[in-house]
Structure formats: structure tokens, C-alpha cells
Amino acid sequence: MLRVTRSIHFSSSLRYWLEDLSEAENLKRFGAQARQHGHNYELEITVAGIPDPETGMVVNLTHLKAVAEKEIMARFDHRDLNADTDFFVHTPPTPENFASVVFRLLDEALPDGLLSRIRLYATPEHWVDVIREQP
Amino acid sequence: MLRVTRSIHFSSSLRYWLEDLSEAENLKRFGAQARQHGHNYELEITVAGIPDPETGMVVNLTHLKAVAEKEIMARFDHRDLNADTDFFVHTPPTPENFASVVFRLLDEALPDGLLSRIRLYATPEHWVDVIREQP
Amino acid sequence: MLRVTRSIHFSSSLRYWLEDLSEAENLKRFGAQARQHGHNYELEITVAGIPDPETGMVVNLTHLKAVAEKEIMARFDHRDLNADTDFFVHTPPTPENFASVVFRLLDEALPDGLLSRIRLYATPEHWVDVIREQP
Amino acid sequence: MLRVTRSIHFSSSLRYWLEDLSEAENLKRFGAQARQHGHNYELEITVAGIPDPETGMVVNLTHLKAVAEKEIMARFDHRDLNADTDFFVHTPPTPENFASVVFRLLDEALPDGLLSRIRLYATPEHWVDVIREQP
Amino acid sequence: MLRVTRSIHFSSSLRYWLEDLSEAENLKRFGAQARQHGHNYELEITVAGIPDPETGMVVNLTHLKAVAEKEIMARFDHRDLNADTDFFVHTPPTPENFASVVFRLLDEALPDGLLSRIRLYATPEHWVDVIREQP
Amino acid sequence: MLRVTRSIHFSSSLRYWLEDLSEAENLKRFGAQARQHGHNYELEITVAGIPDPETGMVVNLTHLKAVAEKEIMARFDHRDLNADTDFFVHTPPTPENFASVVFRLLDEALPDGLLSRIRLYATPEHWVDVIREQP
Numbered sequence: 001m002l003r004v005t006r007s008i009h010f011s012s013s014l015r016y017w018l019e020d021l022s023e024a025e026n027l028k029r030f031g032a033q034a035r036q037h038g039h040n041y042e043l044e045i046t047v048a049g050i051p052d053p054e055t056g057m058v059v060n061l062t063h064l065k066a067v068a069e070k071e072i073m074a075r076f077d078h079r080d081l082n083a084d085t086d087f088f089v090h091t092p093p094t095p096e097n098f099a100s101v102v103f104r105l106l107d108e109a110l111p112d113g114l115l116s117r118i119r120l121y122a123t124p125e126h127w128v129d130v131i132r133e134q135p
Numbered sequence: 136m137l138r139v140t141r142s143i144h145f146s147s148s149l150r151y152w153l154e155d156l157s158e159a160e161n162l163k164r165f166g167a168q169a170r171q172h173g174h175n176y177e178l179e180i181t182v183a184g185i186p187d188p189e190t191g192m193v194v195n196l197t198h199l200k201a202v203a204e205k206e207i208m209a210r211f212d213h214r215d216l217n218a219d220t221d222f223f224v225h226t227p228p229t230p231e232n233f234a235s236v237v238f239r240l241l242d243e244a245l246p247d248g249l250l251s252r253i254r255l256y257a258t259p260e261h262w263v264d265v266i267r268e269q270p
Numbered sequence: 271m272l273r274v275t276r277s278i279h280f281s282s283s284l285r286y287w288l289e290d291l292s293e294a295e296n297l298k299r300f301g302a303q304a305r306q307h308g309h310n311y312e313l314e315i316t317v318a319g320i321p322d323p324e325t326g327m328v329v330n331l332t333h334l335k336a337v338a339e340k341e342i343m344a345r346f347d348h349r350d351l352n353a354d355t356d357f358f359v360h361t362p363p364t365p366e367n368f369a370s371v372v373f374r375l376l377d378e379a380l381p382d383g384l385l386s387r388i389r390l391y392a393t394p395e396h397w398v399d400v401i402r403e404q405p
Numbered sequence: 406m407l408r409v410t411r412s413i414h415f416s417s418s419l420r421y422w423l424e425d426l427s428e429a430e431n432l433k434r435f436g437a438q439a440r441q442h443g444h445n446y447e448l449e450i451t452v453a454g455i456p457d458p459e460t461g462m463v464v465n466l467t468h469l470k471a472v473a474e475k476e477i478m479a480r481f482d483h484r485d486l487n488a489d490t491d492f493f494v495h496t497p498p499t500p501e502n503f504a505s506v507v508f509r510l511l512d513e514a515l516p517d518g519l520l521s522r523i524r525l526y527a528t529p530e531h532w533v534d535v536i537r538e539q540p
Numbered sequence: 541m542l543r544v545t546r547s548i549h550f551s552s553s554l555r556y557w558l559e560d561l562s563e564a565e566n567l568k569r570f571g572a573q574a575r576q577h578g579h580n581y582e583l584e585i586t587v588a589g590i591p592d593p594e595t596g597m598v599v600n601l602t603h604l605k606a607v608a609e610k611e612i613m614a615r616f617d618h619r620d621l622n623a624d625t626d627f628f629v630h631t632p633p634t635p636e637n638f639a640s641v642v643f644r645l646l647d648e649a650l651p652d653g654l655l656s657r658i659r660l661y662a663t664p665e666h667w668v669d670v671i672r673e674q675p
Numbered sequence: 676m677l678r679v680t681r682s683i684h685f686s687s688s689l690r691y692w693l694e695d696l697s698e699a700e701n702l703k704r705f706g707a708q709a710r711q712h713g714h715n716y717e718l719e720i721t722v723a724g725i726p727d728p729e730t731g732m733v734v735n736l737t738h739l740k741a742v743a744e745k746e747i748m749a750r751f752d753h754r755d756l757n758a759d760t761d762f763f764v765h766t767p768p769t770p771e772n773f774a775s776v777v778f779r780l781l782d783e784a785l786p787d788g789l790l791s792r793i794r795l796y797a798t799p800e801h802w803v804d805v806i807r808e809q810p
Contacts, residue, residue: 013283036350038308056499080306094191148688171755173713215711229461326769364596418553441620443578485576634731
């Protein structure tokens with residue numbers, strides 16, 4: 001089996017913060033993460049499949065980058081994850097939650113079953129993998 | 136499926152050396168590795184699961200770091216793997232053997248089934264993965 | 271001559287934004303950087319000198335880390351550079367401006383002339399050095 | 406389960422180019438990749454198994470490096486993948502195709518079933534995994 | 541003093557080869573480097589100066605990237621350094637020679653005295669710095 | 676001015692320990708560093724000069740690597756810095772002291788004035804530069 005991975009980078013602002021909680025409650029639950037901070041996110045996008053006999057590629061990288069540009073970069077790069085998107089109003093933008101959103105956005109935009117895995121680095125020492133369940 | 140990884144670093148001294156063998160026999164079997172040397176070990180700890188709806192995290196990182204501090208750092212950081220522990224008297228501290236010990240120590244200290252994998256880098260170009268067998 | 275470097279990491283939120291300008295003017299001048307984003311900053315702190323004959327060290331790393339903790343981490347880690355500090359009201363937190371602030375804060379807190387250079391990475395591909403002028 | 410990985414590096418010249426196509430057709434199909442370029446390839450070789458009780462190792466690294474030297478380095482390092490090998494006459498040396506060749510060469514030279522996976526980095530941001538199908 | 545650095549990447553094919561020498565003479569003088577190979581070059585471009593009070597930047601990064609695109613990427617990315625340029629007919633494209641060419645091209649295209657240094661990585665373990673002589 | 680750098684790696688065991696002090700005194704002065712530990716050292720060797728017109732190189736890398744092999748690798752790789760060398764009996768193998776020894780050994784073995792700088796990484800976050808004083 002072949003898996004091809006392309007990594008991209010973007011920069012976002014965020015805080016772990018639930019609108020339904022007071023400032024004191026957010027700080028108690030999330031500690032320093034409840035304060036506004038930011039990350040250089042590194043995102044690895046992995047697709048699985050058989051290379052096209054004509055091009056020798058599992059996926060056209062130009063197309064993959066266009067999808068990533070539209071679905072990920074345009075939404076999250078140089079944006080505030082809390083204020084500028086609807087994904088983290090009732091759930092905080094932890095790496096787990098953010099990676100789940102990223103996987104879903106890419107999976108819906110790519111051909112069925114092509115996306116195999118994403119890895120999202122919040123820092124070089126902390127990351128999350130979302131892996132497609134085998135059918 | 137979600138997998139969350141946190142990496143930590145520590146520094147140990149070691150040699151591949153069996154007490155039952157003579158110096159000549161150890162040097163013959165293990166070559167330069169039989170001489171006292173050391174590594175900056177990098178350890179990736181991966182847990183698998185579903186994020187807690189309240190915190191958005193698969194595991195409380197503060198708790199995970201406390202376990203790693205007690206089970207790994209306190210035992211192995213700035214220590215001699217041969218002289219300061221009981222794990223490598225009859226078997227040498229190869230990356231394979233050391234990683235197996237690390238997996239077992241973390242697995243016993245964490246909630247049942249939480250630990251999914253560890254990766255232990257002896258050098259940036261040589262590492263071992265210990266992966267939980269699927270039930 | 272000996273130079274010793276220790277690197278630390280922190281995470282901040284920021285935007286290039288001048289209070290005296292309108293939103294349209296800020297966006298025109300600074301483009302995407304005028305939107306709220308964030309970085310995993312990597313800061314290298316370099317001191318120059320002669321090792322103490324007794325300790326073999328140019329600087330006591332525990333002391334250096336305490337200074338960095340108080341002057342840098344406490345001010346900037348998990349903070350918004352614009353909202354949570356006074357440094358970037360009339361000048362934007364470009365890497366150039368931010369690095370100048372960092373150098374000054376560390377230089378004033380360390381023994382006279384000890385600090386030789388700082389390097390501040392905004393991303394792995396974009397960084398600034400502030401170097402002490404030779405007398 | 407234990408997996409041991411060793412990485413090696415080599416440098417090759419290549420272009421995506423099919424002998425059956427004209428220059429214009431190759432440029433149309435492959436774009437800039439049809440022009441002669443090159444990579445510092447990084448190859449991770451992963452073997453799976455149980456450590457030998459006597460040596461504590463899944464595989465003798467000296468033997469593994471000798472196999473990699475003969476099968477990979479001698480064929481591809483400081484070579485032109487198109488002109489100096491027979492693998493890419495009718496199919497271009499995409500990372501997918503090149504990784505498939507590398508996996509097959511190593512798999513045939515190593516004990517049956519020992520090779521578990523290879524990862525081939527064309528650049529730090531683009532790589533391919535070839536993974537042995539589970540029986 | 542402030543120094544700002546931006547790194548870029550490109551991929552080229554090359555061999556150490558002098559047109560005036562026979563194949564045997566080239567192989568004798570340059571060994572494996574006389575064979576066609578390639579690199580993922582990493583180029584760090586460093587400029588020195590005082591930040592513009594209005595923008596807070598030493599140099600407009602968009603302009604710097606446009607210069608690098610025209611002078612470096614268009615000439616060398618996905619190109620053969622020997623066949624596709626005139627720089628290495630009578631002198632081989634060693635990192636020293638290639639870095640000297642890169643420095644000269646950038647220096648001539650940038651405002652007088654702005655360019656302070658370039659660093660060119662042929663591999664992660666082998667690189668060359670070209671540093672402007674202090675007046 | 677041209678500077679060429681080649682990096683090498685080795686693995687050593689060490690402790691900060693003075694023979695003239697008791698165990699309690701060593702532990703008090705050096706803390707955890709007084710316990711036996713180890714590092715994957717990374718050493719960058721930088722030479723300065725003008726490329727040879729015939730080879731296009733400032734230094735013959737094969738010769739440089741032979742010097743590094745004899746002076747550094749043979750002495751320190753897979754060795755205990757305290758027990759296996761004479762350099763750290765009365766002074767501890769801090770990065771400062773170790774880097775000074777490495778610079779002196781290389782400088783004496785290389786042509787006069789060729790060595791410009793060494794950088795010795797004890798860990799990826801802690802390193803020392805030794806820089807030749809300008810005459």
C-alpha cells in the first residue's frame with residue numbers, strides 16, 4: 001500500500017474558551033490555555049491509493065494544494081480560531097478538536113476515501129493524528 | 136480514531152554489556168557499543184481515544200507529564216542505564232530492549248488501554264516503535 | 271572567544287496594528303499580518319565570556335533561565351502581544367520590533383555586557399538577530 | 406510489536422520524462438518536474454520483529470546497512486535516476502514510483518517478511534510510505 | 541544591529557565537471573561528485589539595517605521574495621546547474637562557487653549594501669556562508 | 676569572505692565531577708550534572724578561506740573528515756569523557772570546556788589559521804561556539 005504525504009504551514013490565534021462559562025470558570029478549567037495565544041500549525045495531509053499509471057502519482061499535488069488552500073488556509077491562516085470561525089464556540093480549539101475539524105473539511109472536499117490520515121502539530125512536541133477507520 | 140502525542144527528552148549513559156560475559160566477549164559481541172557512551176533520548180508518548188466533551192482532550196497533559204516524570208525521567212534522566220537501574224543486567228540496553236521497558240512502565244501507570252504507542256529515538260537516525268497489539 | 275546559547279519557546283497571539291490607523295488603513299499597510307494570528311516563537315539567548323574556573327560555565331544556566339522566565343515567558347507566553355503588553359501600541363510587533371524589545375529586556379536584567387546576541391524565530395523560515403555592537 | 410527504523414541519505418538527479426513522449430508532451434504532462442532537477446533523498450527503513458535474546462536487536466544494523474549500501478546507495482547515490490538505471494524509462498521517477506522500486510529492492514534482499522515499511526522523503530514536505538500488506 | 545533572515549528552497553541537478561577535462565580526468569579530480577546528482581538546496585538570505593519606522597521592517601518581505609524569485613528560483617529551481625546556466629562551465633558548482641554566484645546575483649539586485657550574508661545548504665550537514673566584508 | 680561548514684555526530688558518556696571533591700561536594704556544586712549521563716553531540720566545523728581555483732573548494736572535505744576522525748571521533752565517540760580521556764580530571768566536561776578542547780585539537784591538526792569556528796551542541800537547545808579571535 002502507498003501513502004503520500006504533503007505538509008503545509010499556517011499561523012493562527014486561539015484560546016481555550018467556552019462562551020457559556022465565565023472568565024473565572026474558563027481560567028479554572030483551561031489554565032494558561034484560556035489566555036489568547038497562537039501557533040505555527042504544521043499540517044500533514046496523507047492520501048492512500050494506487051499511482052495513476054500515466055502520471056505515476058496517487059494524487060495530483062496541484063489539486064491537493066488547491067483543496068488545502070480553499071478548505072484550510074483560507075479559513076485558518078492568519079485568523080483567530082475563536083472569533084473568525086464557527087467551529088469553537090461551544091468546544092475549545094484543542095489540538096484534538098481542531099484536528100477533527102480539519103480532517104472533516106478535507107475529507108468532504110476530496111474524492112471519497114482518498115484521505116487516509118492527517119497529523120496536526122500545535123508545537124513540535126505536541127500533535128494529533130486523525131486516522132480513517134478501516135471499513 | 137484520534138491519537139495524541141507528546142514528546143519528552145532525557146539524557147542517559149549506557150553500554151551494551153552483559154555481566155555474565157568477560158570484557159573480551161562483550162567487546163566481541165557488541166563492538167563499540169560495549170564501550171560507555173550516551174544519548175539524548177527523545178521519547179514520543181502516544182495515547183488513543185475520544186476527547187472528553189468537557190475539556191476537548193483525550194488525556195490531561197498535566198497528568199500525562201506527571202506520569203512520565205515519575206516513571207521515566209526520575210528513573211533514566213541523568214542516569215547510567217546499566218549501573219543505576221535493574222533492567223539491563225542480563226540484557227543490553229539496545230533501543231529495542233529500552234523501548235520495551237519504557238512502554239511497560241508507562242502502560243502500567245496509565246489507565247488501562249490508553250497508551251497506544253511509544254517511539255524512542257536513540258539518535259535522530261535510529262529509533263524503535265512499540266505498538267500495542269490490537270485486541 | 272566563547273559563546274553559549276540556550277533556546278526557549280513560547281506561544282503568543284499578535285497582529286500588525288496601529289491604534290492611530292483605521293481598520294482599512296491597517297489592512298492596507300500590513301495585509302494579512304493585520305489579522306489576528308499567532309506564532310510558536312523560538313528564542314535563542316547567547317552570552318559571551320570566559321568560563322568560571324570553578325564551574326566551567328560562562329553563565330549559570332539556572333540563573334539565565336530564571337531571568338528568561340521572569341522577563342520573557344511571564345510577559346509574552348500565552349499572551350496577546352498587542353492587548354497584554356504596552357510595547358506595540360504605536361509600532362507593530364514585527365519580528366524586528368519584537369526582537370528589539372526582547373534584547374533590551376534581557377540586557378537590562380543580565381550583568382552588564384553579558385548578553386551577546388538574541389535570535390528570534392517567528393517561523394522556522396523567518397527570524398531576526400539582534401547583535402550587541404562591539405565597543 | 407517492535408519496529409526498528411534506520412534512516413539513510415543519498416543524492417540523485419532526475420526528471421519526470423517518458424521516452425515515448427515528445428519534449429512538448431513531457432512538459433505538458435509534468436510541468437517543471439520534466440526539467441532536470443535533483444533531491445537529497447532521505448530513506449527510512451523499518452523492520453518489524455522480536456529482538457534476538459542474545460543481542461537484544463531485531464536486526465543486525467551492520468547487515469542492514471550493508472544491504473542498503475548494495476541495493477540503494479550503489480544504485481542511486483550520485484546517480485541520474487533516468488540515465489543511470491532501467492527503472493524509469495516508461496514510468497517517471499515520482500516519489501510513488503521510486504519508493505515502490507526501493508521497497509521491492511530491499512524486500513528481495515532481506516529475510517522474508519522482515520521489511521515492514523519504507524518512507525522516502527523527496528523533500529522535507531513531500532514523502533511516500535510503502536507499507537507491507539498484512540497477510 | 542538588526543539582521544533579518546528569510547529562507548527559501550529549491551531543487552537542482554549538477555555535477556562537478558569541467559568542459560576542458562576528459563571524463564577520466566573529471567572523475568579523477570572530483571570522484572563521485574563528477575557524476576550527475578542533485579540537491580534540495582536551502583538558501584538563507586540575511587539583510588542588515590534599521591527597521592523602517594512606519595512598517596517596523598528592515599526590508600519589505602514581499603519585495604525580497606520577488607527578487608529571490610527572479611534572480612534565484614527562476615534561474616536554478618528545477619534546473620541543471622551545468623547545462624541550464626553559464627556559471628559552471630570552467631569552474632565546478634561546488635557549494636563555495638555556487639554560493640558566490642548566488643551572493644553576487646542577490647547583491648546586484650538589492651539596494652546597495654542591504655545584503656549582509658547568505659547561507660547555502662547543499663545538504664543538512666554541509667553548507668557555505670558568504671559574508672559581506674565590513675567596509 | 677567564504678566559510679564552509681561540515682557537521683559530524685558522536686555519542687559520549689560524562690559527568691561533571693572533580694576528582695579533588697567528595698561525592699557530596701560534586702553533587703552540591705553540579706547538581707544532576709554530577710550524575711553519569713550522556714549526549715549525542717553534534718559538532719559543526721567551520722573553515723574560512725578562498726576556494727582553490729582548480730577544485731572550487733576551500734578545503735578538501737575528505738582531508739577534513741580524516742582529521743575529524745582522528746582528532747575527535749577516535750578520542751570521544753562511544754567513550755566516557757571522564758574515564759577515557761585526560762582532559763576532564765580537574766575541570767568538568769561542560770559544553771564550554773569540551774568545546775575549547777575540541778577547538779584546540781582541530782586547530783593544531785589543521786593548516787595554520789584555517790579553522791574559523793566550531794559549534795558544539797550538547798543538546799538541540801544548548802550549545803557553545805568557539806570563534807577564532809581576529810588578528
